[in-house]
Amino acid sequence: MTLINDLKTAQTDAPILEVLAGRWSPRSFTNDPIDEGKLAAALEAARWSPSAGNSQPWRFIVARRGSEAFEKIAATLMGFNKAWAPKASVLLVAVAQVADGEGKPLPTALYDLGQSMAHLSVQAHHDGLHVHQMTGFERDRLAAAFDLPENLMPFSVSAIGTVGTPDDLDEVLAERERQPRTRKPLPELLLVNE
Numbered sequence: 001m002t003l004i005n006d007l008k009t010a011q012t013d014a015p016i017l018e019v020l021a022g023r024w025s026p027r028s029f030t031n032d033p034i035d036e037g038k039l040a041a042a043l044e045a046a047r048w049s050p051s052a053g054n055s056q057p058w059r060f061i062v063a064r065r066g067s068e069a070f071e072k073i074a075a076t077l078m079g080f081n082k083a084w085a086p087k088a089s090v091l092l093v094a095v096a097q098v099a100d101g102e103g104k105p106l107p108t109a110l111y112d113l114g115q116s117m118a119h120l121s122v123q124a125h126h127d128g129l130h131v132h133q134m135t136g137f138e139r140d141r142l143a144a145a146f147d148l149p150e151n152l153m154p155f156s157v158s159a160i161g162t163v164g165t166p167d168d169l170d171e172v173l174a175e176r177e178r179q180p181r182t183r184k185p186l187p188e189l190l191l192v193n194e
């Protein structure tokens with residue numbers, strides 16, 4: 001899959017880490033089982049990410065293809081996510097602990113959870129896995145399927161596995177898969193830069 005990975009590598013204006021330039025979100029995955037060592041490393045990277053007051057308000061549901069949990073998650077996917085994501089080796093739900101045991105809100109939970117997923121996806125990419133995060137799923141249905149208490153909010157579902165070929169996707173998704181990645185120019189992002 002070197003060709004598609006090359007096409008997807010960011011053309012950056014300043015040099016950045018290879019793993020950051022090379023990370024991208026595929027929709028085509030091979031049907032290999034997950035490499036357990038690489039999955040463990042990705043979860044470990046998430047565990048060691050920083051959080052406000054070291055609150056670590058991240059929880060994960062890890063479901064390998066073929067498991068009951070995988071089917072439960074796949075059943076909540078919406079729209080075109082339903083078509084491609086269940087072919088990945090793992091579906092992982094990133095869950096934010098939005099309040100502590102006494103019901104006191106943890107206001108940085110979503111920020112911290114996002115950061116842990118950034119660490120997870122970068123480690124995974126470094127190890128040759130790809131991660132595609134999604135919020136196109138039915139949150140309430142997923143929370144109910146896993147009996148999550150009110151203070152645990154499923155925020156995203158990620159498809160994880162080995163990147164496949166765009167040829168395995170339908171025409172519309174294959175075309176998207178072959179597009180280079182784009183970003184807004186940096187000056188548009190810098191509100192102040194003096």
Ligand SMILES: Cc1cc2nc3c(=O)[nH]c(=O)nc-3n(C[C@H](O)[C@H](O)[C@H](O)COP(=O)(O)O)c2cc1C
Nearest residue numbers: 023024025026027081132133134135136137156181
């Ligand atoms: C929070 C979040 C939600 C996303 N939701 C979806 C989704 O429901 N379906 C999908 O196909 N991609 C989804 N994406 C993937 C983005 O579209 C993708 O990251 C973005 O286009 C940039 O592409 P890149 O990751 O390849 O750089 C999501 C990404 C994030 C971070």
